[in-house]
């Protein structure tokens with residue numbers, strides 16, 4: 317980022333927000349059930365300043381849809397009654413894989429604007445503002461990605477942000493691979509919504525069972541019981557397949573990982589594409605990575621951020 321592009325009042329602010337990976341609980345979390353989500357070691361960076369020439373400028377290389385950032389600015393202005401035009405630039409290491417770039421962009425932009433005016437705000441209020449942006453644009457979503465971008469680490473998240481519990485977790489040994497297909501989160505959520513409409517009892521039962529897996533996973537993850545965590549991930553994947561949100565490609569990558577010795581493997585996020593994750597010991601790691609590649613997956617060099 318070239319500092320000279322910004323105005324001379326020394327108000328230049330740069331904020332980073334990291335991407336995320338859903339460990340367990342996707343889709344159920346949209347209905348208030350719990351999930352586990354971890355921050356990853358890749359970031360989206362937002363730089364803001366007051367616009368020199370009174371003309372707002374938003375530059376987002378690699379992000380074609382600026383609606384999340386524009387809505388963030390709008391919500392910020394309304395909430396804090398600010399009228400000045402801004403220059404906003406983003407730089408992303410996380411775009412394209414379903415690693416939460418929209419939520420990271422919203423959180424980083426909101427934080428940067430708040431810092432620009434030296435406003436004091438607590439994490440929960442920041443969460444509420446950012447979650448509102450996501451809902452205004454997407455219409456639906458649990459807010460787990462917003463919470464992850466704000467709180468970092470690994471969190472237990474439920475009830476649309478009423479429960480956000482940072483966990484004392486480190487070193488979850490994950491292999492992450494991209495299916496080559498960009499998922500449409502809203503379409504996937506609507507697919508499940510349709511199922512819920514047609515078969516409420518069955519889908520509710522699946523969500524209750526996923527919630528039990530998440531609650532047990534929360535304990536075993538803290539105890540670093542990777543064998544049991546892998547088993548729970550496999551069970552979670554079974555339920556996601558029952559919901560109809562996995563794909564043949566994801567299934568074959570997941571199966572390949574399990575067959576070559578992963579403790580467990582599942583899709584991560586909305587399904588219909590994006591990434592899968594495999595929990596793997598150091599000894600089995602390269603074999604699992606190779607097997608996923610043979611199944612058509614692209615290994616991506618991302619780690620859980622402790």
Ligand code: PMV
Pocket residue numbers: 338341342343344345346414415416456457458459460461499501504505584585586590
């Ligand atoms: O599209 P992603 O990777 O952010 O994952 C979506 C996860 C869902 O549970 C399906 C949606 C949500 O908002 O929680």
